[in-house]
Amino acid sequence: MTDDFRDSEQSEANTQLPSQYDNSGPETFYDFVMRNMKEVNKEMSNRHDLSKPKDGYILFSREMTPSQAIIRTNEKFIKSMTKGKKNKVWEYFVFVPEFSDSLLTPTAEQIAVFNQLRKSQIDSVKGNKLTESPNNKIFEELFKEQEREFFLKEMHLRLISSLRFYGVKSNPGVGIRNCKVLFHDKNNFQFGKMHEVLGEMGTDSIVDLRQSIGRVKSQLKIKQRIDSAKEQGLRDSVNQALLASGGGVIG
Numbered sequence: 001m002t003d004d005f006r007d008s009e010q011s012e013a014n015t016q017l018p019s020q021y022d023n024s025g026p027e028t029f030y031d032f033v034m035r036n037m038k039e040v041n042k043e044m045s046n047r048h049d050l051s052k053p054k055d056g057y058i059l060f061s062r063e064m065t066p067s068q069a070i071i072r073t074n075e076k077f078i079k080s081m082t083k084g085k086k087n088k089v090w091e092y093f094v095f096v097p098e099f100s101d102s103l104l105t106p107t108a109e110q111i112a113v114f115n116q117l118r119k120s121q122i123d124s125v126k127g128n129k130l131t132e133s134p135n136n137k138i139f140e141e142l143f144k145e146q147e148r149e150f151f152l153k154e155m156h157l158r159l160i161s162s163l164r165f166y167g168v169k170s171n172p173g174v175g176i177r178n179c180k181v182l183f184h185d186k187n188n189f190q191f192g193k194m195h196e197v198l199g200e201m202g203t204d205s206i207v208d209l210r211q212s213i214g215r216v217k218s219q220l221k222i223k224q225r226i227d228s229a230k231e232q233g234l235r236d237s238v239n240q241a242l243l244a245s246g247g248g249v250i251g
Contacts, residue, residue, distance in 0.1 A: 053180035053195040056094040059111060060159040061172050063088050069166055073191050077184055081168050081193065090169065092194050093162035094181055099189055106158045108176060108203040113216050114155040115174050115204055117148065135209055142213045147222050154220055167194035175204040 069078045069089040078089065095105050106114070120136050143151065165181045178198035183189055206212050217223065 050183050050186045053182050054096050054099070056096040056163075056165075056179050056181045057201070058092050058094055058172060058177040058179050058197065059106070059162055060093040062091050063171070064091055065089065072164065073166065073184075077191075077193075078166070081166065087168040090167050090172070090194070092165045092167065092172070092179070092181075092197075093159050094165050094179060094194075096163055096181060100163055103161060103163075104158055105162065106155060107219070108201075109206075109212055110155060110216050110219065111159075111176060112204045112206050113209075113212050114152070114159075116206065116209070117143070117152065119174075138209050138213070142210060142217075146226060147217065150222055150226055151216070151220065154222075163189060164191040165194040166191065167197070169194075169197065172197045173200065176201045 064072075066078050066082050066087065066089055069091065072091065081087075082089065094100075095103075116135055117139055120139050139148070163181075165179075177200050180195040180198070181192055182195045183192040185192075
């Protein structure tokens with residue numbers, strides 16, 4: 001498996017022909033996207049036997065109540081797992097080869113830095129010197145506060161955009177794990193059931209944290225995107241002032 005969980009081989013180029021995905025006609029963009037998703041789901045379900053568990057990689061997980069899980073899925077689906085008991089439900093965000101290829105999936109190194117930074121922050125909040133991460137000083141040195149916040153938010157958004165699967169077993173722990181999943185609905189690949197949580201892949205270990213942080217910041221263009229957001233904020237402030245004074249706006 002490659003670092004970003006994707007097959008590096010390129011797809012063969014398709015001939016430029018009109019397709020069912022062309023957004024031509026009076027339909028709204030929302031209608032076009034929803035129709036597109038349904039057609040893609042239909043194609044995927046025709047290509048795969050969805051009655052059998054699929055291999056996947058757990059990238060991130062979080063605990064929630066059955067009520068919270070029902071909002072994210074539906075009542076019948078969650079009750080079929082909890083059997084009416086007040087179990088805690090685990091929401092797993094999973095990369096499933098072929099099904100997840102179009103999603104913006106973080107690399108293993110990015111996830112490892114994310115997990116270590118979160119652990120470092122939790123230890124600092126607890127104030128327990130015995131459990132405090134030895135990497136605190138490195139993170140404080142190489143990640144400015146604004147960069148840390150940006151990185152954590154960006155990674156969280158990327159992780160929770162993965163395919164979702166649900167289960168009622170115990171905490172799977174931190175780190176990328178192998179797993180087997182079952183899709184709930186052959187026409188909807190947004191969520192499904194966690195069939196089996198397997199062993200940890202050991203990708204959370206980092207040989208040189210300083211180098212990893214540097215690569216991650218470069219890959220995500222953190223500094224450039226923060227600077228761009230500041231410039232946009234300044235332009236917006238100037239435009240608001242100009243409009244208030246009856247002047248024109250800048251681009």
